[in-house]
Amino acid sequence: xxxxxxxxxxxxxxxxxxxxxxxxxEAAAHRFSLDLNFTEFDFASCDYHERHGKMMPDDWRDQxxxxxxxxxxxxxxxxxxxxxxxxxxxxxxxxRAFDQYVNLRPCKLMPGIKxxxxxxxxxxxxxxxxxxxxxxxxSSVGGKMFEGTDREVVIQDxxxxxxxxxxxxxxxxxxxxxxxxxxxxxxxxxxxxxITMPYWDERVVEMARGYPDINVDKFHIDILTANFVxxxxxxxxxxxxxxxxxxxxxxxxxxxGTIGVAPSANINPEGHFPSLFEPVHGSAPDIFGKGIANPxxxxxxxxxxxxxxxxxxxxxxxxxxxxxxxxAGPGDAPLTPDLGGRGTTGELGEVIAEAxxxx
Amino acid sequence: xxxxxxxxxxxxxxxxxxxxxxxxxEAAAHRFSLDLNFTEFDFASCDYHERHGKMMPDDWRDQxxxxxxxxxxxxxxxxxxxxxxxxxxxxxxxxRAFDQYVNLRPCKLMPGIKxxxxxxxxxxxxxxxxxxxxxxxxSSVGGKMFEGTDREVVIQDxxxxxxxxxxxxxxxxxxxxxxxxxxxxxxxxxxxxxITMPYWDERVVEMARGYPDINVDKFHIDILTANFVxxxxxxxxxxxxxxxxxxxxxxxxxxxGTIGVAPSANINPEGHFPSLFEPVHGSAPDIFGKGIANPxxxxxxxxxxxxxxxxxxxxxxxxxxxxxxxxAGPGDAPLTPDLGGRGTTGELGEVIAEAxxxx
Ligand SMILES: CC(C)[C@H](C(=O)O)[C@@H](O)C(=O)O
Ligand SMILES: CC(C)[C@H](C(=O)O)[C@@H](O)C(=O)O
Numbered sequence: 001x002x003x004x005x006x007x008x009x010x011x012x013x014x015x016x017x018x019x020x021x022x023x024x025x026e027a028a029a030h031r032f033s034l035d036l037n038f039t040e041f042d043f044a045s046c047d048y049h050e051r052h053g054k055m056m057p058d059d060w061r062d063q064x065x066x067x068x069x070x071x072x073x074x075x076x077x078x079x080x081x082x083x084x085x086x087x088x089x090x091x092x093x094x095x096r097a098f099d100q101y102v103n104l105r106p107c108k109l110m111p112g113i114k115x116x117x118x119x120x121x122x123x124x125x126x127x128x129x130x131x132x133x134x135x136x137x138x139s140s141v142g143g144k145m146f147e148g149t150d151r152e153v154v155i156q157d158x159x160x161x162x163x164x165x166x167x168x169x170x171x172x173x174x175x176x177x178x179x180x181x182x183x184x185x186x187x188x189x190x191x192x193x194x195i196t197m198p199y200w201d202e203r204v205v206e207m208a209r210g211y212p213d214i215n216v217d218k219f220h221i222d223i224l225t226a227n228f229v230x231x232x233x234x235x236x237x238x239x240x241x242x243x244x245x246x247x248x249x250x251x252x253x254x255x256x257g258t259i260g261v262a263p264s265a266n267i268n269p270e271g272h273f274p275s276l277f278e279p280v281h282g283s284a285p286d287i288f289g290k291g292i293a294n295p296x297x298x299x300x301x302x303x304x305x306x307x308x309x310x311x312x313x314x315x316x317x318x319x320x321x322x323x324x325x326x327x328a329g330p331g332d333a334p335l336t337p338d339l340g341g342r343g344t345t346g347e348l349g350e351v352i353a354e355a356x357x358x359x
Numbered sequence: 360x361x362x363x364x365x366x367x368x369x370x371x372x373x374x375x376x377x378x379x380x381x382x383x384x385e386a387a388a389h390r391f392s393l394d395l396n397f398t399e400f401d402f403a404s405c406d407y408h409e410r411h412g413k414m415m416p417d418d419w420r421d422q423x424x425x426x427x428x429x430x431x432x433x434x435x436x437x438x439x440x441x442x443x444x445x446x447x448x449x450x451x452x453x454x455r456a457f458d459q460y461v462n463l464r465p466c467k468l469m470p471g472i473k474x475x476x477x478x479x480x481x482x483x484x485x486x487x488x489x490x491x492x493x494x495x496x497x498s499s500v501g502g503k504m505f506e507g508t509d510r511e512v513v514i515q516d517x518x519x520x521x522x523x524x525x526x527x528x529x530x531x532x533x534x535x536x537x538x539x540x541x542x543x544x545x546x547x548x549x550x551x552x553x554i555t556m557p558y559w560d561e562r563v564v565e566m567a568r569g570y571p572d573i574n575v576d577k578f579h580i581d582i583l584t585a586n587f588v589x590x591x592x593x594x595x596x597x598x599x600x601x602x603x604x605x606x607x608x609x610x611x612x613x614x615x616g617t618i619g620v621a622p623s624a625n626i627n628p629e630g631h632f633p634s635l636f637e638p639v640h641g642s643a644p645d646i647f648g649k650g651i652a653n654p655x656x657x658x659x660x661x662x663x664x665x666x667x668x669x670x671x672x673x674x675x676x677x678x679x680x681x682x683x684x685x686x687a688g689p690g691d692a693p694l695t696p697d698l699g700g701r702g703t704t705g706e707l708g709e710v711i712a713e714a715x716x717x718x
Contacts, residue, residue, distance in 0.1 A: 076550065083550035084557055092551070116588050118477040142516075142554040152521035156554040157501070162511035191435065191442035192451070192605065195501040195515040198443055222605045225584055226613030229475050246551065246581045247606065254585030 002035035003309050006067040010045045012283025013293035014073020020295030020349025021071060021302045024318055027356035028306060032314040044090035046077040055089030061097055069305050072278035077285055095133050098273035100266035102171045103131035103245060107252030112326035115257045125256050127235035130172040131245020133266055135164045138242045160196050169207040171269055172239035176214050179236055186218040187240035187248060228255050253280055260338050263300035277305040294336040295349045296322055321355035361394035362668050365426040369404045371642025372652035373432020379654035379708025380430060380661045383677055386715035387665060391673040403449035405436040414448030420456055428664050431637035436644055454492050457632035459625035461530045462490035462604060466611030471685035474616045484615050486594040489531040490604020492625055494523045497601045519555050528566040530628055531598035535573050538595055545577040546599035546607060587614050612639055619697050622659035636664040653695040654708045655681055680714035
């Protein structure tokens with residue numbers, strides 16, 4: 001079985017870590033006899049925007065729609081193109097047009113990575129954030145009135161639908177069913193956001209009826225962020241709206257010290273459209289060009305992509321290779337400076353690829 | 360000069376910690392020769408709701424409007440009254456009707472309190488969150504359509520005004536001017552929330568023009584929450600919209616280990632209406648009735664109230680008394696169980712009151 005994979009490096013360090021992601025995929029393909037075909041695209045980048053006055057060609061849907069998956073780097077160079085233009089013109093389009101309504105991010109304390117939290121060790125923190133990825137607070141409905149006067153007012157709608165909420169909840173409950181602890185936490189704010197969030201809560205209660213084996217709880221987003229820091233061991237699967245999920249899926253990896261290495265998947269579970277896999281970190285203009293960007297987020301995203309394509313063993317092998325190299329530490333592996341080492345992006349990518357090949 | 364203070368214990372442990380807040384205020388009044396008159400109100404509680412079918416009497420504005428300040432405990436008992444009813448029927452009414460447009464919360468690592476963050480000591484973390492407190496994401500505009508069908512959709516507006524944003528920014532910039540580091544961080548999400556948040560950013564840029572001495576930066580809320588955990592020392596004054604401020608002002612105290620003891624002020628800076636002072640913690644139904652609630656949040660809120668009423672020395676004396684008792688540790692002071700001690704609410708309140716008196 002062969003897979004056609006769209007490769008979009010995007011901006012900044014996206015271009016530096018992408019080759020290492022591909023190298024890891026090629027190593028896995030070699031070991032597990034997979035047939036992966038890569039097609040690279042230069043759009044969804046600020047370079048493209050500067051040349052064409054837009055982030056993507058008009059036929060981007062046709063170019064990407066037939067692919068089996070999209071392997072993505074990072075997008076955004078705020079000094080050159082405002083973020084709301086670069087992001088809404090690319091990544092956020094993919095999520096919507098390809099109905100990638102689940103954004104999935106593991107929050108896992110990895111060996112050799114220092115958590116900023118006191119007294120936590122690998123195994124202590126291991127949960128998923130499941131984020132609604134197409135609606136909610138990220139709407140483009142609204143506008144401005146009395147522009148340029150003291151009475152100026154801006155309004156933006158949060159839009160939640162039963163369909164939109166239920167399908168991401170279903171994904172989260174199903175994921176919780178596969179986990180030993182069978183626990184699901186819902187992020188809400190129904191005490192303050194008085195229309196949409198009580199509705200979210202209702203749908204959670206309704207969905208929970210169908211999953212009597214799942215232990216369900218909920219927290220308001222303010223105290224939930226506090227509990228990520230105070231009690232990260234409480235969590236197993238955390239499901240959240242678009243904005244709350246965005247916050248929790250940066251905060252979670254921050255608590256495990258892995259924000260620079262965490263992966264994410266933007267999934268269309270039905271497979272009607274390609275899903276997209278990208279590191280959590282952004283384009284990092286501040287370190288771009290130095291060759292020191294950590295490629296693990298891109299490589300770990302490759303693992304999620306392999307699993308999504310049905311190659312669980314290959315995905316697992318990639319994650320294990322990452323764990324082995326991290327556990328070796330900066331003395332024995334060319335870890336990048338953010339991990340206390342002196343390796344380059346390419347050197348670290350190379351040892352991980354070797355580790356994948358050697359199993 | 361005498362001050363009329365409305366006392367509203369509210370729900371749950373609000374009733375247990377409030378007497379200790381009053382005791383501290385009486386100690387400070389004694390030492391600094393202040394004339395404080397307390398009037399207690401039983402509304403803004405779920406008890407009241409059960410008796411009257413509403414959270415407050417119709418003339419609550421008249422009863423409270425002439426007061427110099429409101430000293431508040433906590434509200435909400437979700438098993439008895441849904442949160443969006445109890446909160447929107449009381450606390451959130453006060454904030455709006457009394458135009459308490461600034462919500463101010465210190466995030467400070469205190470002696471004797473263990474931070475969940477590794478390797479942080481008192482002095483390392485000391486910043487304020489300034490939260491917009493009357494508009495933004497907490498609007499009551501919106502509704503539901505196609506109710507009860509698969510097409511069900513709920514919509515809620517975020518509403519931001521130039522007036523509303525500018526006045527809270529001004530407060531934050533002025534606060535930053537009083538601090539040695541003169542640094543202000545704006546919480547945004549203009550890369551995803553594409554209408555309101557770019558407007559927020561514009562107003563920050565505009566306001567910053569008037570404060571050339573202030574070092575201004577901004578972070579998107581997702582990475583900002585991560586940075587609270589990774590680099591809490593970066594922050595001095597953090598200004599945020601209603602929802603983002605709500606999140607940051609729980610997360611900040613969580614990072615300093617003080618969520619159970621942190622205070623907050625809901626301020627009408629012009630003094631046209633009474634300001635309200637309350638602990639960050641809620642009514643904590645799980646520990647209510649056991650006499651073990653930590654009264655420090657209520658007492659620290661009393662200190663903020665004294666400062667607001669112009670008695671800086673008295674406010675400072677209360678905070679110093681708290682710090683002295685905390686530094687003594689559970690061996691020498693009757694700290695409550697959450698602080699590793701075996702004291703009761705009353706015992707801890709008493710030693711703090713003594714410490715205030717003795718200076
Ligand atoms: C109880 C709730 C409505 C309230 C808020 O979100 O404003 C609380 O979290 C707070 O921060 O005071
Ligand atoms: C870049 C930004 C628009 C995006 C988001 O908020 O969704 C990012 O933070 C993410 O989480 O993928």
